[in-house]
Amino acid sequence: TQLLEQSPQFLSIQEGENLTVYCNSSSVFSSLQWYRQEPGEGPVLLVTVVTGGEVKKLKRLTFQFGDARKDSSLHITAAQPGDTGLYLCAGAKSGNTPLVFGKGTRLSVIA
Amino acid sequence: DAMVIQNPRYQVTQFGKPVTLSCSQTLNHNVMYWYQQKSSQAPKLLFHYYDKDFNNEADTPDNFQSRRPNTSFCFLDIRSPGLGDAAMYLCATSRSTGGRLNTEAFFGQGTRLTVV
Numbered sequence: 001t002q003l004l005e006q007s008p009q010f011l012s013i014q015e016g017e018n019l020t021v022y023c024n025s026s027s028v029f030s031s032l033q034w035y036r037q038e039p040g041e042g043p044v045l046l047v048t049v050v051t052g053g054e055v056k057k058l059k060r061l062t063f064q065f066g067d068a069r070k071d072s073s074l075h076i077t078a079a080q081p082g083d084t085g086l087y088l089c090a091g092a093k094s095g096n097t098p099l100v101f102g103k104g105t106r107l108s109v110i111a
Numbered sequence: 112d113a114m115v116i117q118n119p120r121y122q123v124t125q126f127g128k129p130v131t132l133s134c135s136q137t138l139n140h141n142v143m144y145w146y147q148q149k150s151s152q153a154p155k156l157l158f159h160y161y162d163k164d165f166n167n168e169a170d171t172p173d174n175f176q177s178r179r180p181n182t183s184f185c186f187l188d189i190r191s192p193g194l195g196d197a198a199m200y201l202c203a204t205s206r207s208t209g210g211r212l213n214t215e216a217f218f219g220q221g222t223r224l225t226v227v
Contacts, residue, residue, distance in 0.1 A: 004153075033215070042115070042201050042218030043154070088153070090216075098144065098166075099216060101153040 003027060004089055004102035012108040016078050021105040023089030024071045030094055032072045034063055037086040037104070079109045114138050117202050117219035124192050124226055132187040132222045134202030143185040144216065145177060146201040154201055160185060161207065189224075197226045 005024045013019055023032065031050045035043035047056050049065035049072060056063045060083075062075040076083055086106050090099040115136045124130040134143065141162050146154035158167045160179045174196070176188040189196055200223075203216040 035218075040221070040223070042117075042203070042221045044218070045215050048215055098156050098159055100156070101146075103151070103153045 003100050004091055006087075006089055006102035006105050008105060009103065010106050010108075012110065013079055015080060015109055015111050018075070018077050019079055019107070020073055020075045021087055021107070022071065022073050023091075023102055025091065026070065027091075027093060028069050029091035030069070032065055032069075032089055032091045033099065034072070034074055035088040035090060037088060038084075043088055076107075079107075081109045081111050083107060084109050115202060115204055115217050115219035117200075117222050119222060120220060122222055122224050124189075124224065126194065126226055127191045130189050130192055130224070132189075132200050132202075132224070134185045134187070134219055135183050136204045136217075137183070138204055138206070138217060139182060140204035140206045140217070141182070142205045142207045143179060144203040144205075145175075145185070145187050146203065148199040148201055148221070149197075157187070192224070192226045194226050197224055199223050 007022050031048055033048045034046045036046055037043040047063045049063055052067045052069045054065045060077045064073050086104045088101050088104040090101045092099050118133045144159040145157045147157055148154040156168050157171045157175055158177055174190050178186045199221045201221045202219045205214045205216045207214050
């Protein structure tokens with residue numbers, strides 16, 4: 001059983017389109033993180049959200065943490081080919097438990 | 112400059128032949144993690160060191176061992192690699208205090224292990 005479910009699993013869009021990917025769980029998390037991983041590389045941290053309802057923006061990326069701290073979303077505005085990669089969400093259920101990862105959403109932005 | 116460095120980037124080993132993967136960090140972080148990531152799957156935590164304390168995940172096979180001789184270095188030893196152990200192995204670090212682990216993790220580039 002996957003603790004963090006990410007959807008969609010694959011997404012292919014044209015440059016300039018908007019998209020949203022989701023990270024859902026039945027468990028409450030003390031924090032959630034989003035990472036981007038390119039082929040053959042390690043994940044790179046994009047953002048950490050810790051407060052229910054929190055919204056963080058990173059240029060064209062908007063991250064939201066659900067009010068109940070069970071889910072999160074990542075919205076990308078005007079996607080660019082450089083956004084291509086595997087987007088992973090990761091969460092910790094408490095302060096002294098390691099991060100667990102979702103399977104990720106593989107995004108392809110076509111020029 | 113790379114802050115978490117994994118060597119080698121690619122490793123080919125024979126079935127049953129012990130292999131060691133290495134990780135070094137320049138961040139002076141007190142926590143180091145080893146994850147296994149198979150194709151199209153989530154990274155799966157194998158174990159982590161909080162300072163010198165070793166924490167093994169319950170479902171990590173005995174075939175996997177780790178050593179952390181000092182703050183900067185951590186090794187993953189696979190005693191008898193099987194075909195199912197072929198994967199990307201990711202090392203990560205974080206700075207944690209008060210026993211808290213849910214802090215930002217910095218990953219190395221990974222070592223892709225092939226077992227023949």
